[in-house]
Amino acid sequence: MSRRSLISEALASTPAEPVIAVEDVAVAKPRTTFTTKRLDAFGESARMVKKPSIRLKPSECSIWSGNARDYELLNEQRLRSLIDSIQAENGNRIPVVVRRTPDAEKRYELLIGTRRHWAVSWLNANHYPDIELVAIIEDIDDEAAFRLADIENREREDISDLERGENYRAAVAAYYDGIQARMAERVKLSTSTLARYIGLTEIPKSVVSAFHSPMDLQVRHGDKLLPLIRNAATRPQIEEAAAHIASEQSFRQSGDEEPISGAEVVARLVKAASSPRRGRARKLVIEANGSTIGQIDRDQGRGLTFTLTPTDLSADDILEALRPLIENAKILKGRAR
Known part of the structure; x- marks a missing residue:
C-alpha cells in the first residue's frame, strides 16, 4: 500500500472538519536524499489533509505516551544535526502533529515529531528562545494516532527495533484486543514481521545490556537469540555471557575504545549457549x-x-x-x- 493510502486510512477516523485550502508553494529541490524524500512525503501528507500549520512553544505540549520513541533517551549528541538544521531554518520545516487537550494541564498533546519537539526545546533553553515549533492540529483517536506515527517511524533510521517492538506490543494490547493478526492487517505488516519485532521485548534487560546501545540490537539478532533465551537449558549461559560482555563494554567505554559490535555480541552469546557448562559457580x-x-x-x-x-x-x-x-x-x- 502506498504512503498516501496509509496516511488516508490512518486519518479516516478523523471527525469531519471544515476544509481550509492552502496554496502549494513551489520550492527548488536539491538532489534527492533520504531527508528530501521525507520532506516531499510530509509535504504530500500536509496537502492531503489540507490543514494550515500553527506555531507554538514546546512547553505548550505534553508528549503522547503511545509514541514509539523514548523521549528520555534523546540528547544533544544524538540530535545534533537536527538541532543545527532547525536553528538554520529558524524552525522545523516538517510540521509536528498535535491534538488539542482542552481538559489537560497543557493545551496540546504531541502525537508525531518527538525529536523535533526535543530539538526546539533544547534551542529555547540554549540562547534561541524565539524559535517555535511548527505544528498541524489533528483531531484523531489513539488508534489512528498510533498508525499515523508508525508511518513516520518506518522511515526513521534512528529508532531502534527494540523501541518499535515495545511500541507494537503495547499497541496490540491497547487497540487490538491482544490479537497480533488484527494489528498486522491495520498497519499493513505481515504477521511474521510483527511477531519478530514484538519478540525482541522477550529479551531480558540483562542480555540487552550486553549491547553497546539498544540501537545495536536488531530484529535479525532476535531470530538467533530468542530460541536460546526461551530454552531453560541455555538461558543461564546466555545471561552469564551477557554479564561478562556488559562489563567489557563498560571497560572499553571508560578507556575510549571501540565498543563490541552488535554482530559480535550475538556471536559470543550464541557460542556461550553452545559450549558445555563446566560446572555451575x-x-x-x-x-x-x-x-x-x-x-x-x-x-x-x-x-x-x-x-x-x-x-x-x-x-x-x-x-x-x-x-x-x-x-x-x-x-x-x-x-x-
Missing part, C-alpha cells in the same frame, strides 16, 4: 574464629576466586581458614582427571 562463605571474613566464587572448571572483607584477624588466621578450601579444590581437581 557457587559462592562459599569463608569463616575464621566464628566470623565471616569473605566468600569464594567456586567454579570447578575455572578455579577459585577469593573475596576477603576487612578484618582484625592476622594473616596466619586467614591463611589457616583458606587452607582446607584450597586442599578440597585440589581433591576435586584430581577426581575430575
